[in-house]
Amino acid sequence: MTGALAAIGASCHSPPSTVEWPKPATLAGVATLDGVAADPRDGLADSLAVVVFISNDCPISNALAPELCALATHASDRGIAFYAVHANPPADLALVSTHANEYGLTNAMTVLVDPEQSLARATGAKVMPEAVLFRRGANKEVTILYIGRVNDLYSALGRRRASPTRNDLRDAIDAAHAGGAPAQSKTKAIGCFIEMSPTAG
Amino acid sequence: MLHRDVTHGGLIAACCTMSAVALPPATDALDALNNHCVACHSGRGSAPFRFDSLDGILRSRLLMRALIEDGTMPPSLVAKSGYPIAHDRALDDSTKQVLLRALATPTEAREAFAQVSQCDAPEICDERLRFSPTAAWIMPASGGMRLRTYLIDLPHDSPARVRGFQATSPRAFGASPIRVIACAPDPERSLAILSAPNENGVESMGNVGRTPSGALGMITRVAPSFTLPEGFSFDLPKGSLTMETTSEAIGKCAEVSSELAWIESRDADTRVVRALAMTPRRLRIPSGDTLLTADTLTVARDLDLVGVLVKGGAFLRSIRLESSKRASDTRVLFSIPDFRLALSEPWFFETPVAIDRDERITATFGFDNTSANPQQPHDPPHAVVAGLPPEGEDSVLILLVADRTLSR
Structure with missing residues (x-):
């Protein structure tokens, strides 16, 4: 897993890689703000x-919250799912809900918490904000x-x-929606x- | 895009005293944290992260470590050239290593900072000394900087002398969109410039002339209070003053409330500080180019340079202040080789710097309008002239000076 993800990061112009996300099939701890387990890998095969x-x-x-809201709408208009994930959620999850409302995220996208960093580890994300665009496969495998x-x-x-x-x-x-590959598969994210x-991973 | 609005305001009231404290040497990681970081990163400070709780430290541990390691934090002007700055937060090598070791892992951080104590904002004491515009305004969630000018009537019982001012609620100040607030003593002049045709708005910040904005001090997101050194004070004008608030979108709609409180002077603060502004003249920075430009003045009487205020837009990269009696006798007074927002704060000299009558002072501004400028807002770069950011550049260096021979 780590090797596959590292390969993605090796070049800014490397071709898309097929990556199998962690087994078992569930991503530990990933849930909606209502506490329902969630998995962004779930969805129609070949969907983005x-x-x-x-x-x-x-x-x-x-x-970047206003831009994320705009992007979520942009994605939704194209049938693309959009998730905001708290990789270091505070102990008091009410703060996450309040934050989602204050910054307008609630109605624009699905907000998840990832207290065990299952998603962060799987994707290799290191900072917040950092984005991952992927194509879903038929059996929870994804192509980043x-x-x-x-x-x-x-x-x-x-x-x-x-x-x-x-x-x-x-x-x-836009590139992925048009059926192509993004001009760059990796950029450096700036953030926290x-x-x-x-204990995880 | 920076927008300007002008609002008439009224004074709510006005007081408080603050004094700078020299940094004691750090003995351990907690000591170092308290001495170099917590003043800003707490309920008393204006920085966005709080390090006065173990949870706050653990949430920001990796960021703290990275920024300390590369020297970005704490913001410091270790005088590689120029005269020593008072109360600089620079980390010496051993203190830096102590902090980095304590932040190396969550376990070490828990151990080092287990005793960190919560540091909340003190109550602002005297309602009489508070002043603010009569109305707040709403900053939109996104967009560029906005500049708002308020004219504030001062009551007849306002203090005649002040040492500075501070945000009344540092915690709220840090969480607000406010970047800079400056107070100027000459609203008639500011208003005249604002309403004059063909003005680009720069001079309304008082960037030229004897009464620049910032003449009564400037607070920023980095430094939510402004206090002249002991022995010095400003004369507060009768009638009214100008307050300018520069704000930046923070991702959500936010109320901008610019309430401040005067820091009163004491009997011993007998030396009157005035401001001299230095700014690039007829500035034009070609696209894709860098530019060094200078402003020079000759002082008319013996002065003590107490401190400086720096303001810069996206294109300002460096400032250097020099003085000379003869061409062969130039000395560097102050220098910022790599300007950034975190350095937008008042800088006071450890000891006021004597500048003699007829001495020439030169402020050299370095600008970068290339794609390599990390704050370049255009791709490809556009030509830039003096004006409101981000389309224009509004750099200014304000010298806070006291007549050497006169005191009250």
Whole structure:
């Protein structure tokens, strides 16, 4: 698993890779805000889905919330599922619900919590916000088409542009929806780091 | 896109005292955290992350470690050139290693910071000293920076002298979209400039002339209070003043409430501080180019340079302040080689720097309008002139000076 994911990251222009996500079939701990187990891999074979790792208290992640909402609508219009995933949810999950409402995420996308970082480990995501665009297979296997930044609003920590000059995730969604491959399969995401639980994985 | 609005406001009230404290040497990781980080990263500070709880530290551990390791944090101007800065938060090598070791793993962090104590914002004492616009306004969830100018009437019993001002609620200040608030003593002039035809808005920030915005100090997301060193004070104008608030979208609609409180002067604060603004003249930065440009003035009387305020847009990358009596006798007073938002705060000298009459002071501004500029908002770059960010550049260096021979 790790090797397969590492191979994806080896080149910004590497071809899409087929990746089998963790076994057993369920992703430990991943759930909706109502506590219902969830798995973004579930869906029609060959359908597309987007997972964006976010945080309720990371200003970089929060600054991108309006763009995430716009992207979720953009994706939904094209039949693409869109998930926001808290990879380091606070102990008090009410904060996550409040955050989703305050930032307008609730009605735009499915918000999940991933307290054991099952999804983060599977995709190789390291920071929040970081996006993963993938094509679903027939039996929970996925092909990751793009992993990296949402856009380049932040060029580095502490370096915010007035507006982004690159909209990488949007471009990747459009390319994948058109049946092609994103121009870049991997970019460097800028944000707060995902703290991996020592007990998981 | 930066937008400007002008609002008349009224004074709610005004007070409080704060004094800077020199950094004691760190003896362990908790000591280092308290001395170098917690002032900003707590309920008393303006930084977005809180390190005054173990949970907060654990949630931000990896980020803390990365930023300390690469020198981004704490924001510091270790004087590689120029005169020593007071109360710099720079980490010496051993303190840096102590912190990095404590942040290496969650287990070590739990052990090192088990005794960290919650540090909440103190109550602002005296309602009399508070002042703010009469109405808040709503910042949209997304978009660029916005600049809002308020004219605030001061009551007749306002203090005649102040040492500075502070946000009344640092916790809310840090969580708000506010980046910078500056207070200027000359609203008539500001308003005249704002309403003048063909103005680009830069001068309304007081970037030229004797009464620049920031003349009464500036607070930022990095530094939610502004206090002149002991012995110095501002004269507070009678009547009214201008308050300018620069805000930046934070991803959700947010109320911008710019309530501040004066920090009163003491009897011993007898030296009056005034401001001199230095800014690039007729600025034009070609697309895809870098530019060094200078502003020079000759001082008319013996002065002490107490501190500086720096403001810059997306294109400002460096500032260097020098003085000379003769061409062969140039000294560097102050330098920021790599400007960024985290350095937008008042910088005071450890000891005021003497500048003699007829001495020439030169501020050199370095701009980057290439694609390599990490804050470049355009692809490809556009030509940039003086004006409101992000389309324009509104850099200014404000010198806070006191007449060397006069005191009250």
